[in-house]
Amino acid sequence: MPGAPELIDVMAFSNDDNLLMMRSTASLYSSQGLLSGMLTLYRNRLLWSEVSSRSSNMLTISMDVMFGATLSPPGKFKFKSFETASATNLSIESSTHFTVYTIMAHEGGKRPLCDTWSFKVESEEESAMWVELLHCAIRPKLAEEDINVLVFLNPVSGKRKATKVFETIVKPIFDIGCTPYTLKVTESPGFATEFAEKEDLSSFSSVVVVSGDGLLHEVLNGLLRRTDWPKYKSLPLGVIPAGTGNGLAKSLDIIWPEQAAVAVVKADVRALDIMSATLASGLTKYCFLSMTWGLLADIDIESETMRWAGSARLDLYGTVRLMNLRYYGGRLHYLPAVDSEDNEFGAAQRQDAGGFVQPSSNNSSILNMLDRTNQGLDDAWGLPPPSFSSPLVRHSPKLMQNYLTPNIQPAVTLHPTLTAGIQLPITEGSLPPRWKTIEGPFVQVIATNVPWLSTDFLACQNARISDSTIDLVYSRNVSKWQIMPYMASSTKDNYMNKDGVENIKARAFILEPTGLRTTSRSESSHREIQNLDQPAAKDTNSSNTSNDKGSSTMRPLSVPGFNSLRIKTIGKVIGRSTRSSSLQAPVPARVRSEVYSSYHQQTAGRTGGLLAQGLTPPPMAPDSLSDNQFRRDTESPVEISVSPKMVGDNKAVPRPPAQAAFSLRSETELASMAIMDVATPSATAGGNKLNITHSTVPGASQVTTANGRAAEAPAEYPAGGCKLVGNHGIVDLDGEAVELGPIKIECLANLVSIISPPWLDESQAAKVGTLPKTKAFEPIKGSLSREGSVLSFTNI
Numbered sequence: 001m002p003g004a005p006e007l008i009d010v011m012a013f014s015n016d017d018n019l020l021m022m023r024s025t026a027s028l029y030s031s032q033g034l035l036s037g038m039l040t041l042y043r044n045r046l047l048w049s050e051v052s053s054r055s056s057n058m059l060t061i062s063m064d065v066m067f068g069a070t071l072s073p074p075g076k077f078k079f080k081s082f083e084t085a086s087a088t089n090l091s092i093e094s095s096t097h098f099t100v101y102t103i104m105a106h107e108g109g110k111r112p113l114c115d116t117w118s119f120k121v122e123s124e125e126e127s128a129m130w131v132e133l134l135h136c137a138i139r140p141k142l143a144e145e146d147i148n149v150l151v152f153l154n155p156v157s158g159k160r161k162a163t164k165v166f167e168t169i170v171k172p173i174f175d176i177g178c179t180p181y182t183l184k185v186t187e188s189p190g191f192a193t194e195f196a197e198k199e200d201l202s203s204f205s206s207v208v209v210v211s212g213d214g215l216l217h218e219v220l221n222g223l224l225r226r227t228d229w230p231k232y233k234s235l236p237l238g239v240i241p242a243g244t245g246n247g248l249a250k251s252l253d254i255i256w257p258e259q260a261a262v263a264v265v266k267a268d269v270r271a272l273d274i275m276s277a278t279l280a281s282g283l284t285k286y287c288f289l290s291m292t293w294g295l296l297a298d299i300d301i302e303s304e305t306m307r308w309a310g311s312a313r314l315d316l317y318g319t320v321r322l323m324n325l326r327y328y329g330g331r332l333h334y335l336p337a338v339d340s341e342d343n344e345f346g347a348a349q350r351q352d353a354g355g356f357v358q359p360s361s362n363n364s365s366i367l368n369m370l371d372r373t374n375q376g377l378d379d380a381w382g383l384p385p386p387s388f389s390s391p392l393v394r395h396s397p398k399l400m401q402n403y404l405t406p407n408i409q410p411a412v413t414l415h416p417t418l419t420a421g422i423q424l425p426i427t428e429g430s431l432p433p434r435w436k437t438i439e440g441p442f443v444q445v446i447a448t449n450v451p452w453l454s455t456d457f458l459a460c461q462n463a464r465i466s467d468s469t470i471d472l473v474y475s476r477n478v479s480k481w482q483i484m485p486y487m488a489s490s491t492k493d494n495y496m497n498k499d500g501v502e503n504i505k506a507r508a509f510i511l512e513p514t515g516l517r518t519t520s521r522s523e524s525s526h527r528e529i530q531n532l533d534q535p536a537a538k539d540t541n542s543s544n545t546s547n548d549k550g551s552s553t554m555r556p557l558s559v560p561g562f563n564s565l566r567i568k569t570i571g572k573v574i575g576r577s578t579r580s581s582s583l584q585a586p587v588p589a590r591v592r593s594e595v596y597s598s599y600h601q602q603t604a605g606r607t608g609g610l611l612a613q614g615l616t617p618p619p620m621a622p623d624s625l626s627d628n629q630f631r632r633d634t635e636s637p638v639e640i641s642v643s644p645k646m647v648g649d650n651k652a653v654p655r656p657p658a659q660a661a662f663s664l665r666s667e668t669e670l671a672s673m674a675i676m677d678v679a680t681p682s683a684t685a686g687g688n689k690l691n692i693t694h695s696t697v698p699g700a701s702q703v704t705t706a707n708g709r710a711a712e713a714p715a716e717y718p719a720g721g722c723k724l725v726g727n728h729g730i731v732d733l734d735g736e737a738v739e740l741g742p743i744k745i746e747c748l749a750n751l752v753s754i755i756s757p758p759w760l761d762e763s764q765a766a767k768v769g770t771l772p773k774t775k776a777f778e779p780i781k782g783s784l785s786r787e788g789s790v791l792s793f794t795n796i
């Protein structure tokens with residue numbers, strides 16, 4: 001057969017990476033014209049060497065950065081991210097060419113480039129074979145016919161560019177990379193959760209979101225709610241960043257959509273730990289990224305209304321919050337991953353946990369399972385070398401099946417076991433052995449599974465996606481000047497475990513907020529208690545706890561016990577069209593604007609009374625906060641009312657049968673108050689006092705909370721009543737705001753697999769820019785010679 005590439009015995013190469021797959025004479029389209037040379041495909045790279053008496057150019061393309069090959073002539077594919085490396089001014093006469101696509105690192109973290117490299121071989125058959133074989137080498141684990149990526153696209157994530165990102169970047173890369181997909185554009189919050197929970201996903205090879213972390217959080221929670229979840233436990237998940245924070249994408253070194261799309265094409269996966277969070281209501285949520293409480297949670301949730309600013313919203317509002325630092329009462333109980341006594345996570349905890357066995361990251365992880373599969377793959381590559389009649393090394397469906405549904409049982413269950421038996425509140429002696437307790441006041445508690453919580457916030461450089469631990473990063477009782485460097489710096493080397501930022505690796509933890517918040521720094525010093533039943537460990541200088549009644553600086557502000565998950569913050573940009581990551585029902589704009597204007601009239605007039613709706617203002621509780629507890633926030637308390645009229649005027653919202661009034665303390669309180677379940681009438685909260693009066697509902701009753709003691713809305717109240725929460729106690733799970741209250745979290749090690757790029761070095765995951773470069777035209781002077789089946793290049 002004319003032009004048949006010469007094959008070399010694979011056994012001639014001892015190093016796996018040098019496993020030779022194919023070689024043929026091929027000319028490279030270049031700016032210098034068509035250069036004749038030899039093209040060689042190794043398992044880990046494509047090498048082209050010029051054969052010329054005048055020069056010896058070489059091109060090495062790492063397989064890590066190659067994501068597709070087409071029969072297209074040079075220069076055909078051109079879109080924003082693509083630069084055509086090959087010359088286009090050549091006359092292209094034959095159809096014996098093919099083009100290879102690579103993604104290239106770009107200096108300084110800038111958008112990576114996609115390059116094309118076009119070759120001309122001797123026959124059409126040969127170019128077709130090259131294309132097919134290259135696809136095998138690019139994605140050795142899956143054949144095209146086995147691929148169907150379920151893509152969820154959130155059109156409103158981040159700066160609302162997800163659709164454009166998909167159309168202009170992701171789709172072309174999927175097309176070039178022969179990656180079939182099914183696109184689902186999310187219609188509302190919860191859409192992806194419901195789809196992932198209820199639909200048959202068996203035809204999909206992976207589930208990918210074009211969005212931020214919030215949508216992946218939804219998908220994860222939908223999947224883990226499935227009764228047939230075990231069937232899907234190896235379904236790879238993936239993220240193509242188009243959101244605000246994009247913390248997971250950053251941690252996986254796929255910050256640019258191009259990189260993430262290439263990662264999806266290449267279908268490499270790694271194990272990912274999941275945190276299971278059991279809320280006070282008994283509800284379990286799963287998160288892959290983080291739980292935050294205090295400063296960071298407030299920044300994320302309270303800045304919801306600033307989404308127009310993109311990721312800058314976090315910086316802008318972060319500065320505001322940092323300057324007005326809050327301190328939160330609470331206790332953090334944790335089970336250390338490394339026990340100080342036996343230097344490893346002791347068997348005792350596992351025993352205590354009812355036989356729960358967590359795999360170490362080194363043995364029974366999905367990662368290792370995949371490694372074993374890779375071993376099988378290596379064997380497959382070790383089969384007789386490809387030939388023309390059977391050019392491709394395809395993996396049998398069986399091998400594919402092994403990859404997707406490993407026959408090893410996961411070593412974890414979905415149900416928390418390390419914290420399950422622990423009764424709350426924690427009382428003296430009730431913690432299992434080896435648990436430790438840290439008392440607040442905290443500025444913040446971050447529990448993270450990844451180094452980066454957003455593209456520009458490195459929370460913990462020690463965190464790893466599958467080390468079977470949760471990294472706890474907390475600050476207590478520090479000044480804004482102490483925590484500012486940690487919050488602002490892009491590297492944390494200088495701040496961890498000193499300067500007031502502590503980092504502990506834990507298997508599980510329990511956060512018990514006491515519902516106390518202050519803007520004053522406590523005089524108390526840090527203390528760590530081995531266990532609450534060890535009085536000797538107690539520090540007489542200890543900070544406020546839930547039992548502290550007499551603190552001069554801490555006041556109850558919480559409204560514990562509410563279990564609705566729908567939360568909407570109203571910010572200072574109230575009245576704008578806003579979207580919340582967790583709001584299920586839209587806040588009627590009229591309510592927002594009237595509350596706002598009502599507020600301003602109130603503040604302007606300083607009447608302290610109510611406006612036009614004719615309601616009686618709720619009385620200020622006698623033990624209301626003194627103004628100085630809010631320092632600059634409050635000069636004079638204000639009161640605001642919401643009447644049925646406001647809601648009823650909006651045709652989209654059913655006229656409420658009730659009247660409500662509430663009191664607010666300050667503009668800051670207005671900015672930080674949360675409305676939950678606003679589809680029900682007059683669901684509004686504010687300050688530390690709440691009064692809801694039902695005057696038109698049969699069996700009308702009054703709900704009053706004072707001093708943090710909440711009364712549930714009466715049963716007669718429609719739709720379960722108003723669920724109210726002040727965000728001073730909100731916990732943020734992967735960006736989802738959940739109720740205030742004690743929360744139990746533990747690590748479900750290596751529970752799912754995540755699509756990650758081949759260039760990710762997990763041990764260096766806190767660093768970026770690891771994408772290998774394509775070495776193009778680095779002229780190396782030398783001579784190329786061939787002896788039988790061996791091609792050798794000698795440097796001069």
Ligand SMILES: Nc1ncnc2c1ncn2[C@@H]1O[C@H](COP(=O)(O)OP(=O)(O)OP(=O)(O)O)[C@@H](O)[C@H]1O
Pocket residue numbers: 154155156157158159186187188189190191210211212213214215216218242243244245246247579580581582734735
């Ligand atoms: N069609 C939609 N309309 C309104 N909200 C939606 C829609 N689809 C999804 N959502 C909600 O948007 C929320 C946030 O989206 P996403 O995570 O994609 O963006 P983000 O918050 O900007 O990014 P990040 O989480 O990285 O900060 C999701 O939790 C989801 O509930």
